Amino acid sequence: xxxxxxxxxxxxxxxxxxxxxxxxxxxxxxxxxxxxxxxxxxxxxxxxxxxxxxxxxxxxxxxxxxxxxxxxxxxxxxxxxxxxxxxxxxxxxxxxxxxxxxxxxxxxxxx
Numbered sequence: 001x002x003x004x005x006x007x008x009x010x011x012x013x014x015x016x017x018x019x020x021x022x023x024x025x026x027x028x029x030x031x032x033x034x035x036x037x038x039x040x041x042x043x044x045x046x047x048x049x050x051x052x053x054x055x056x057x058x059x060x061x062x063x064x065x066x067x068x069x070x071x072x073x074x075x076x077x078x079x080x081x082x083x084x085x086x087x088x089x090x091x092x093x094x095x096x097x098x099x100x101x102x103x104x105x106x107x108x109x110x111x
Contacts, residue, residue, distance in 0.1 A: 023102040025082060025090045032092065036099045041080070041092060048080035048092070057095070081105075 025032040027045035036044075054077040060069045073093040083089040089105035 002065075006062065007019065023090070023104050024094060025102050029081075032099060034099045038097050040095055041099065045082060048082050050081040052079045052081075053077075054079055054093075 025041075025045065030044035032041055032044060033085075038042070053103050056076055059072050059076045061072055063070045075079045075082070077100075078094045080092045080094070081089055082092065086107070088107055091103045091105055092099055
């Protein structure tokens with residue numbers, strides 16, 4: 001039950017993030033907007049400062065109203081972080097290796 005609750009909360013938070021952010025990532029002359037593959041982003045922007053595996057998101061449906069849940073899809077979710085000192089972070093979220101969302105976050109702390 002705890003695992004189902006975690007996946008439900010995780011899925012809902014990802015949906016909210018996607019709905020609220022439509023940022024892009026500029027990398028020199030290139031712009032990452034969404035739908036690009038991990039290799040395309042890597043070629044345009046180089047290595048991120050951080051790569052995180054966020055787990056999987058599964059979509060399930062009730063089987064003909066019987067209460068039996070059937071998994072119809074599962075996506076691997078990863079997040080790459082880009083940024084330079086004094087600039088805002090950019091978080092690129094991938095689902096199955098394709099850009100699903102780009103968010104702007106906090107600033108690097110300058111020491």
